[in-house]
Amino acid sequence: MNKKLSLSSSLLVSIASVLLFASLFFPWWGMQFIAPQYPEGLDIIVYPNKLEGQIEIINGLNHYIGMKEFSEKNFPELNYLPYIIGGLALLVLGAGWWRRWKGLAATALLYAVGGVLGVYDIHRWLKDFGTNLDPKAPIKIDPFIPPIYGENQIANFITHSYFSTGSFLLGASFLLILWVLWKERKRC
């Protein structure tokens, strides 16, 4: 029962590792704000290591509702997230080469826990930004939690939250591992 994963499975796991590593270079998550004055939309685009988009403009507008400023230094995760993901990618690669089902399963579990934590982290920030509003802000709105995925209305803005290329690569990579685990469940 302690046979090794097949060579093709090992190769698939390696691909999963590459996908995970590649996701570092793509945006993972984003939010677009659309208002009558901004038909072209304002963007916050989140990479594992940086923020992009019209952050300063969004901050300028958010001060009216008393929201804290988005900035890279407010998100310490952006400093170490690339290492975690890079490390995980190496772990997956290692599991692929080691070719032990249990090892791969353990990695997948770690992977899943990391993913859940990541989603929870985004949620935690959204909650923090949306509920800790300055009570003296000129525009009073009820505290709110923007959704991690989907549409929401804040004042004159409609927001669209979405997952992007990086998360898709991550998802594909995870599914690939699950597929290998499933395929090899009998053999090993």
Place this chain on the structure above:
Amino acid sequence: MKKWIPVLSGVTAGFLAATVFFADFNVGTKTAAVDPAVKSNAEKVYVPFGEKDEYYLFASGGHSGQMFIYGVPSMRHIRTVPVFSHDSATGYGWDEHTKELMGGYTWGDLHHPAFSETNGDYDGKWMFATDVGNSRAAVMGLDSFTVRDIIEVPNTSGPHCAAFVTDNTEYIFLPTRFAVPLGSEYASLDEYSEKYRGVMSAVSFDEQTEKLNVAWQVALPPWSYDLSDAGKGISKDWAVLTTYNTEEATTNLEINASQADRDYIVLFNWKELEKMVADGQFDEVNGQKIIFPEKHKGSIYLIPVAKSPHGVDVTPDGKRFIASGKLAPAMTIFSFEKAFAAIENKEFAGERNGIPVLNYESVMEREVNPENALGPLHTQFDDKGMAYTTMFISSEVVKWDPNTGETLDRVAVQYSPGHSVAAEGDTVSPDGKYLIALNKIAKDSYLSVGPSHPESMQLIDISGKMEVIQSAPVNPEPHYAQMIKADKINTFTVYPKDENRPNSVWKQEDTRIERIGDEVHVYGIAMRSKFIFDAKSERPDVIEVNEGDNVVLHLTNIDLDQDITHGFAINMYNLNIEVQPGQTNTLRFKADKAGTYPLYCTNFCSALHQEMTGYLLVKPKK
């Protein structure tokens, strides 16, 4: 016999009535079916919301000192760009930078805008203009439609005959309208012929430093210089200008400068003049290198032309130039090739003021005299090389063929056109399509505003039979204009955030007020919807100084968002500046009035714009 008359007339009347009431008169028009490709004039000038005009029109604002920007074909006024005059709408003339540009003057007489060129075609980068009122030249950057530099041109007075730009913007030439002694020094008018000069200046422009510079000058005879054009193609090293008052009259020019039958076109080779300067063939006067043509011969020639000419225009192929006397009925087509040959063969009719005069006959190619057309002023060209000349006295634009002299078309305008401008009509490749007549009189054309009538610009479709298709009133004074394809201009919308920019502040917590002796430096920000001058202060939007202090306010608009312009004005201090998104602007003033003065944002910026205020408190001296 007579019985059938009532019968017949009854039948006829009945038939007529039936025809009138029941006949389908559309039959006739149906046969001449409306071609859907033929647009009505209203459709030709209508630019639906969401679409943009095809051309920018830059119209000189004459003594308004400003430049008017229009869209063509809609003829919608898009913007007034202040150049030589204060403009409170944009704060131009109050902040340190624009105050310095204006050099203490409060107005100017803006004439003859000219685009920068690359290989004889507009490149959409810069726009030059001159100030006849105070002898200056200006350059506007077309990335933001703002003036970058203004220089005073010494030894000269009233560069009206300008600006004209050479093939690759090597020089902007500024020949002058009024002759004065060099340096505008005092000299009796009895010594006019000896001591006065009509100086032409070659101004160069450095794109990197965005600075204008008088490279050298030519001390032309004491005549008046009116209009000019640079050569193209085979004539690209050359340029032509018209001159009047070669009589050298010193009073009542209306009579005295209209005596001689002929005045001159000045033809010069600027490449050779440039070389003369390099070879040291010049005198240094008031810090300028001046070529005296009578001392350093060659490169400048005179060609007789019908008296008191206005325009002189080079054809797009650069082979000919066209000029005419303002009061003469006919235009003359001159040939560059013939002029070059005459110069080569030293075929001169003599000299005037030390400058060789070419024979009219040996340079002239043809005289053109459209029937009853009077007062030819200025010529533009279309994509087929056809010429369009404004007729000031007979109030019309005449289209004619420079190759044959044949009149092709004419259209009446309202009234008295001075210049006209065709789409890219003075480049090596005119676009055709549109021509605008810049009319001097507009009585009865628009709703009355009292005795001062707006002047007018009329848009003429020249793609087929010439037709006036739109008319737009304009502030004084549209003198000359340039029309450029809209896609040649690339503007930016927000100043880049430059953390190293001197005196800029980008974070609220970095704002501060520093005192050095009696100078108070404020490093503040403007953002939707507040001013912050000193974040650590109890009231960050208040500037408190002592009576007599010099206040230097550096204000950065940290809203990096398109369209969020902030203004800054202080009540009763006669101050108003503007800060564009991402821009830092500096205002310097003496707090010489003690008291309490509200300050506020003048440019509507946001829902809480009305709250964007603060105070300047000036503590009285004890």
